[in-house]
Amino acid sequence: MPASEPVRTASRRTKSTIRAALLLANIAVAGVFIHQSLALSSAPVASTGGAQDRTLGAADGAVGQGVTVFDDEVPAVVNLDPALLSALRTAAKVAAGDGVVFYVNSGWRSPAYQEHLLRQAVSRYGSAEEAARWVATPETSPHVSGQAIDIGRSDATAWLSTYGAAYGLCQIYDNEPWHYELRPEAVEHGCPPRYPDPTHDPRMQR
Template sequence: MSQHRPAPQAARGPRTVVLALLAAGAAVLALASCLTTPATSSPAAPASTASHEPAAASGARPDHDGGRTDEADGRVPNGTTVFDDELPAVAGLDPALLAALRAAATDAERDGVTFSVTSGWRSPQYQDQLLREAVAQYGSAAEAARWVATADTSSHVSGDAVDLGQTGATEWLSAHGAAYGLCPVYRNEPWHYELRPDAPDDGCPPLYDDPSQDPRLRR
């Protein structure tokens, strides 16, 4: 009977060493996993402060006191004409001025010209807002006065002035406006018109350079 001899010890040595090394490595990894502190997530960046612009459909915008001005204060949507009675900016105009504007606009339409209103009657709140914005834009109350009157003196607040868009209306009125009593008032604002009842006979009076030269506004 042949005798079975076990494999030489040397033949098993490398495998044993490899297995031992693998076991040791696994233990090290397990220990490292237990000891590792989870990374702390970085804090979220602060949300940016967005400006709260009003919806375009509302036609309103915040004023500097936290209130809002909208169509009820005299703001007008694009495409407003002198016939839009539903808008306070038009309905709030002096009746004699509005009648003259509508008579002129009716005749101007025959020449293919439309009177587009960019501003008419304004509430005191809206006028105050415009004045604050003008002071911020131009850097001083004196410079702002060349463009925007106070609520106490503004011919827009009283309903005695209208601003017309650049749709050919000012050119048409420069030739025909006096016949309706419609006159420009300020050299720096060719879009600003007021009623001068004597203009059909005497023509429009001389222009002021700007509103700061208008004695009616010096109260």
Template sequence: MVMRTVPVAALVLAVAACAPGADPSPIGTTGDGSIPANQSISLDDSGHAALANLDPALLAAVRAAAADAAARGVELKVTSGWRSREYQQRLLDEAVARYRSEEEARKLVHPPDRSRHVTGQAIDIGPTAAADWLVQHGADYGLCQAYANEMWHFELLTTPGGPCPQPQDSANG
């Protein structure tokens, strides 16, 4: 009989993945919807919680827009999608620490009970050229920029081809 040694970390990961109630997210992702800062995921990454928990109509609209954008040489990437309540609270807490004011932080980050990311009804798109393309063409898919100070944040705010409402001044708008 040949005995092989298995690194303890690999064994712990394997056991944890099989445990009842274990997070089914692929390795490298978390179940809270987080995407590391300055990174993005593809709209094809359906196993990531940030996409898997989005409102299906929102995801379908963004994917349709992405296909048309790609035909014009623009690649839409997701920098944030659905977020758990805990992750949204963590983002707010980090913003309060950064801006040293809850009032300033709330201009950029809603609390969990007000965030459309928590309900799966908001998505952030990057890079800048992709967000700009979506600002210009998103209404064709029902997608609108929700906040004037966040050109990357989109929600289904009109019927496809309809006019988008004026973006709110900030998350407090």
């Protein structure tokens, strides 16, 4: 073997070792970023109510990923109006036969959490008037009273738009296909006409 061969072999081994170390380092860094992203997605938020400042989380109605209408440990679900929750679960059992799951994006909310969402909407849309098309006040929101749910994923909202009335579950606003409330009369008469958005709903004018 030429004298230079061990040097080239050692050099190749060193480069392979460095590449492996860099790969492991990149994997570790990616793992940290993924972990941080997941933590941020489910992290509680801080209210900004002066002396009333506190952390808002699941107890106020915040919902993590993968929550369904059958999750009895989630306040956003179990604090819904019992009649609404019963109708949702009855419909969800039938929908499951079609491979559809009723995920919950939002359900019951505390007044503090509703106020937090409203402030976010004002910041996002630039005015209280525009925000009102998407988020109600704590005093008028059917989420705070437990009488509304936001259903996740398009297959579930599509299923409900077709079959929901048979269970008294109705879409209320044209601009929110995920927002459902209980209208028992819909079982016999169909869902009532939808409002273009919440600002046309007389309940929001209080």
